[in-house]
Amino acid sequence: MKTTVDLASDLYKQLDEYIDSLKGKPGILINVLHRAQEIFGYLPDEVLEYVAEKLDVPVSKVFGVVTFYNFFSRKPKGKHQIKICLGTACYVKGGDKIFERFLEELGVEPEEPSKDGLFSVHPVRCLGACSMAPVVLIGEKDFYGRLTPNDVPSLIKKYREG
Amino acid sequence: MPKIKTLEDLMKIKEDAVKELKLREAGKRGKVIVAMGTCGIAAGAKETLKAIVDAMNELGVEDVAVVQSGCMGLCDVEPTVEVALQGEEPIVYGHVTPEQAKRIVEKHLKNGEIVSDLVVKRGQV
Amino acid sequence: MPVAVVANTVLICAGGACISAGEKSVKQVFEEKLKEFALDSVVRVVETGCMGACNLGPLAVIYPEGIFYQKLTPQAAEEVVVEHLLKGRPVEKYLYKGPAGEVKAKAQEELPFFKRQVKIATRNLGVIDPTDIEEYIGRDGYFALMKALKEMTPEQVISEIKASGLRGRGGAGFPTGLKWDICRRNEADQKFIICNADEGDPGAFMDRSILEGDPHSVLEGMAIGAYAIGASKGFIYVRAEYPLAIERLNIAIEQAREYGFLGERVLGTDFSFDIEIRIGAGAFVCGEETALMASIEGERGQPRVKPPYPVESGLWGKPTVINNVETLANVPPIILKGSEWFASIGTETSKGTKVFALAGKVRNTGLVEVPMGITLRELIYEIGGGIPGGKRFKAVQTGGPSGGCIPADYLDVTVDYESLKELGTIMGSGGMVVMDEDDCMVDVAKFFLGFTVDESCGKCTPCREGTKVMYDILEKITSGEGTREDLEKLKELAQFISEASLCGLGQTAPNPVLSTMKYFWDEYVAHVEEKRCPAKRCKALIRYVIDPERCVGCTACARVCPVNAITGEVRKPHEIDPEICTRCGSCMEVCRFDAISKVSP
Numbered sequence: 001m002k003t004t005v006d007l008a009s010d011l012y013k014q015l016d017e018y019i020d021s022l023k024g025k026p027g028i029l030i031n032v033l034h035r036a037q038e039i040f041g042y043l044p045d046e047v048l049e050y051v052a053e054k055l056d057v058p059v060s061k062v063f064g065v066v067t068f069y070n071f072f073s074r075k076p077k078g079k080h081q082i083k084i085c086l087g088t089a090c091y092v093k094g095g096d097k098i099f100e101r102f103l104e105e106l107g108v109e110p111e112e113p114s115k116d117g118l119f120s121v122h123p124v125r126c127l128g129a130c131s132m133a134p135v136v137l138i139g140e141k142d143f144y145g146r147l148t149p150n151d152v153p154s155l156i157k158k159y160r161e162g
Numbered sequence: 163m164p165k166i167k168t169l170e171d172l173m174k175i176k177e178d179a180v181k182e183l184k185l186r187e188a189g190k191r192g193k194v195i196v197a198m199g200t201c202g203i204a205a206g207a208k209e210t211l212k213a214i215v216d217a218m219n220e221l222g223v224e225d226v227a228v229v230q231s232g233c234m235g236l237c238d239v240e241p242t243v244e245v246a247l248q249g250e251e252p253i254v255y256g257h258v259t260p261e262q263a264k265r266i267v268e269k270h271l272k273n274g275e276i277v278s279d280l281v282v283k284r285g286q287v
Numbered sequence: 288m289p290v291a292v293v294a295n296t297v298l299i300c301a302g303g304a305c306i307s308a309g310e311k312s313v314k315q316v317f318e319e320k321l322k323e324f325a326l327d328s329v330v331r332v333v334e335t336g337c338m339g340a341c342n343l344g345p346l347a348v349i350y351p352e353g354i355f356y357q358k359l360t361p362q363a364a365e366e367v368v369v370e371h372l373l374k375g376r377p378v379e380k381y382l383y384k385g386p387a388g389e390v391k392a393k394a395q396e397e398l399p400f401f402k403r404q405v406k407i408a409t410r411n412l413g414v415i416d417p418t419d420i421e422e423y424i425g426r427d428g429y430f431a432l433m434k435a436l437k438e439m440t441p442e443q444v445i446s447e448i449k450a451s452g453l454r455g456r457g458g459a460g461f462p463t464g465l466k467w468d469i470c471r472r473n474e475a476d477q478k479f480i481i482c483n484a485d486e487g488d489p490g491a492f493m494d495r496s497i498l499e500g501d502p503h504s505v506l507e508g509m510a511i512g513a514y515a516i517g518a519s520k521g522f523i524y525v526r527a528e529y530p531l532a533i534e535r536l537n538i539a540i541e542q543a544r545e546y547g548f549l550g551e552r553v554l555g556t557d558f559s560f561d562i563e564i565r566i567g568a569g570a571f572v573c574g575e576e577t578a579l580m581a582s583i584e585g586e587r588g589q590p591r592v593k594p595p596y597p598v599e600s601g602l603w604g605k606p607t608v609i610n611n612v613e614t615l616a617n618v619p620p621i622i623l624k625g626s627e628w629f630a631s632i633g634t635e636t637s638k639g640t641k642v643f644a645l646a647g648k649v650r651n652t653g654l655v656e657v658p659m660g661i662t663l664r665e666l667i668y669e670i671g672g673g674i675p676g677g678k679r680f681k682a683v684q685t686g687g688p689s690g691g692c693i694p695a696d697y698l699d700v701t702v703d704y705e706s707l708k709e710l711g712t713i714m715g716s717g718g719m720v721v722m723d724e725d726d727c728m729v730d731v732a733k734f735f736l737g738f739t740v741d742e743s744c745g746k747c748t749p750c751r752e753g754t755k756v757m758y759d760i761l762e763k764i765t766s767g768e769g770t771r772e773d774l775e776k777l778k779e780l781a782q783f784i785s786e787a788s789l790c791g792l793g794q795t796a797p798n799p800v801l802s803t804m805k806y807f808w809d810e811y812v813a814h815v816e817e818k819r820c821p822a823k824r825c826k827a828l829i830r831y832v833i834d835p836e837r838c839v840g841c842t843a844c845a846r847v848c849p850v851n852a853i854t855g856e857v858r859k860p861h862e863i864d865p866e867i868c869t870r871c872g873s874c875m876e877v878c879r880f881d882a883i884s885k886v887s888p
Contacts, residue, residue, distance in 0.1 A: 020240070025343070025563075026584070026585075026603065027565075027583055027584040027585035027586075027603075028585060029563070029585035029586075030566070030568055030582065030585050031565070031566065031585075033568070034527070034566055034568065051719070065578075065585070065587055067589070068570060068587040068589075068744070069567075069568030069569050069570050070568070070569035071527050071567075071568040071569035072568060072569075083679055086489075087489030087490060088489040088490040088647070088684060088687070088720045088731075088734070088735075089489070089490050089646035089647050089652075089718075089720050090488075090489075091725050091734055092647050092648065092722055092731075093647065093648075094872070097871055097872060097873075100869075100871060101425055101849065101871065101873075104849050105849075114839060122527065124569075125487065125489060125528075125569070125571065125738070125742075126487070126488070126489035126490065126491070126492075126528075127200070127528055128200060128486060128491075128492035128495040128529060129200045129201045129204045129237075129492065129526065130489075130490050130491075130492050130528075130646035130647075130718070130720070131201050131237030131238060131240075131492070131644070131645070131646055131652035131653050131654075132201050132204040132205055132237065132240070132652075133646060133647070133652075135204055137486065138529055140828065141531075143200060143204035143528065144204060145201070145202050145204035145205050146205075146687060148876060149871060149872075149873050149876070150847060150873060150876065150877065163545050163546060165545075165546060165547025165554075165555070166429075166546050166547045166548070166554060167547065167554055167555035168554075168555070169430075169433055169437070172424060172429060172430060172433055175421055175424045176424050176427070176430075177498015178421070178425075179421045179422055179424055179425025179426075180425050182648060190731075195413075195416075197413055199495075199496055199499045199531070200492075200495060200499065200529070200531055201492070201496075201653075206803070216389070220323050222463060226562050229416045229419075230417075230418070231412075231413050231414065231415060231416055231417065231500060232411075232412050232413060232417050232496060232497075232499045232656065233412055233413060233496045233653075234412055234413020234414075234500075234649065235409060235412060235413065235496070235501065235653045235654035235655060235656075236400055236401075236653045237652050237653035237654065238650070238651045238652045238653050242413075244413070249333070251298060251348075263338055283401055285350070
């Protein structure tokens with residue numbers, strides 16, 4: 001049986017293309033990891049080893065960098081990543097309650113995908129939309145502001161159905 | 163676009179931009195500016211933008227351009243929409259939900275009446 | 288003869304209703320009378336569309352004061368010209384009257400929010416389309432770069448910035464011109480300029496707004512800086528959390544290259560300069576400049592010991608200037624309008640303006656740019672509109688996790704680098720989170736320590752281990768198990784960590800605790816001695832209760848409770864089981880009868 005990563009050989013091709021496009025610029029490891037995470041959804045060990053080989057750097061260095069930055073995840077995430085801002089402004093406006101409500105409604109732990117794989121909930125530092133606090137970002141671009149815990153079920157419903 | 167090399171090149175672009183020649187060339191009499199910063203989007207600016215375009219199509223308003231800008235700072239009343247028509251003082255509207263956006267298109271763009279209850283700022287920002 | 292400057296503009300409503308109310312002749316009278324008094328060269332009469340108050344027509348507005356006149360007759364227009372435009376005295380009897388009949392000398396829609404603002408760094412925000420370079424040029428964009436490259440030597444650019452008194456807007460307030468000067472003097476085959484757009488302080492979003500709303504001002508500032516220090520390459524290090532800013536920067540860089548503001552031989556001169564974007568990966572410590580450079584180099588973002596400073600040995604060991612987004616956005620106007628103009632704004636030691644992000648418990652949340660030296664009261668009450676919901680102001684937090692909380696007693700302190708430092712906080716990047724009586728200061732301190740614990744890079748022990756111990760003590764206090772000794776231990780640790788940490792993150796990490804202990808000592812004592820949270824925020828120390836007198840039994844709370852802790856029959860008072868209740872507060876939010884309240888202990 002083939003693993004998912006085997007099946008993803010064209011994904012590796014995409015990553016190769018990106019690395020080649022950088023034409024040996026210095027210090028591109030983080031850029032490459034960003035792109036790899038975009039392509040694969042997360043950064044499984046095989047991908048990290050692949051990146052290390054391709055860029056000719058020790059695997060230990062790649063692991064070191066991946067584990068240092070919050071943005072990189074070595075675990076799969078849900079299809080819809082719910083990022084809940086826990087910056088100061090969101091905190092004083094009850095962002096923590098929004099966070100807890102999401103965990104409760106979805107029955108998940110932070111950073112773990114839900115059973116159906118649709119959602120994962122991630123606490124994040126300031127999203128910079130403090131004037132709209134409390135703020136939630138679903139996916140890369142859908143911002144929701146001025147939420148109350150009671151808005152949570154309908155938000156989940158919106159993404160579950162749509 | 164030939165690269166700019168002299169002050170004259172730069173002045174020319176500035177004058178064109180200031181006169182809003184581009185707008186006139188396209189047969190527009192003004193523009194509607196939707197603030198599309200992250201805060202605006204969080205407050206629903208995307209829906210507002212869509213509602214404006216839909217309402218303009220529906221009501222046949224074709225001589226006004228719809229453009230985006232960054233955050234004008236007054237995030238509390240987002241989504242904000244500025245209506246800048248030629249020969250008029252620009253008007254900034256706040257709390258523009260899709261329903262209110264439709265009203266603005268109908269009253270301000272089509273009939274030339276300011277929707278006073280939504281105005282948060284008159285004149286240049 | 289000197290060129291006449293337009294001093295006033297009279298806007299006359301030319302909407303249908305006003306014309307039918309006699310506007311034509313009013314306009315004629317204005318024009319005739321202005322000519323008669325030779326005011327026609329300095330007063331402009333402009334017809335506008337309908338102003339929306341047709342029942343009061345004909346209307347006119349006189350700028351720059353923005354004074355509204357209503358129900359104008361030809362005689363009235365004459366009086367307005369003679370009294371107002373000639374003698375400068377608004378004519379009371381024709382002033383626009385609000386709905387209640389009182390005289391209003393201002394357009395009533397105008398929000399106080401916009402008054403008092405002086406926009407330099409945010410001059411184009413919300414005005415231009417950030418994806419159209421020509422709109423930026425239309426607002427004098429890239430004229431400063433043209434001036435610097437064609438009319439000034441790098442030394443002259445530096446002395447102009449030095450004379451302006453511009454200081455770094457990212458937090459520490461280091462003089463920008465001096466930084467450039469030192470870097471210029473360091474000989475090297477390559478130098479770099481970096482824009483620090485890793486805006487990590489929770490509560491600050493001015494950099495995001497500038498990048499999203501006016502990316503070219505940052506590119507122009509960088510190009511001028513590069514010319515001054517002799518750099519050929521620039522990096523913008525921007526947070527991954529700001530996708531829209533990244534998108535707009537990419538567009539802006541493309542356009543700037545196309546127009547010849549970036550790339551080989553900029554504006555036809557010998558100066559070549561290009562910019563690359565590097566995206567952060569979610570590490571707060573990367574806002575620290577040595578960590579930021581490590582991250583651009585593709586390493587773990589850990590700070591190193593300074594000196595050497597980046598201006599001596601920075602990115603890949605080359606002399607490097609790192610400036611914050613807002614700092615760079617200030618550069619083009621300074622070059623264009625001169626240092627004297629800039630230095631005339633602000634205070635003795637803090638020149639120019641500062642952009643503040645107002646957030647938290649304040650009515651008008653948003654971005655404001657005001658002259659340095661404004662008071663906190665003006666910022667929060669006049670511009671911010673005060674505290675919503677009839678609540679009491681408690682503190683304002685500035686400077687993010689490196690800053691502190693300022694209590695009500697100091698609201699009249701002026702805002703500049705020095706005065707905030709005296710209060711035990713810092714200007715930081717300009718985030719201001721307003722807190723009211725419902726915010727517990729111990730909890731806020733814990734929040735920031737939790738932040739530091741997460742974000743500590745782990746390189747030095749005082750920060751890595753010390754902040755964790757401080758956090759644990761605060762956790763103990765907020766769950767009602769703290770003691771007096773804990774408070775002493777906290778103080779001691781704070782002192783030690785701020786002295787022994789390697790970088791700014793660790794050195795300033797105890798500030799939120801120190802400042803809240805200094806100004807809100809009573810709250811700490813209430814938590815440890817009475818096991819009480821005065822703000823009723825700390826979950827372990829509060830309960831939610833339903834007032835049976837007020838509860839009508841509508842069942843709204845029971846239905847919203849996520850853990851079914853609320854029981855009761857329809858139309859009978861309900862009860863909350865404190866054993867099951869998770870203190871989420873949803874019930875209180877939905878109750879329309881004010882029957883649910885928090886008690887502590």
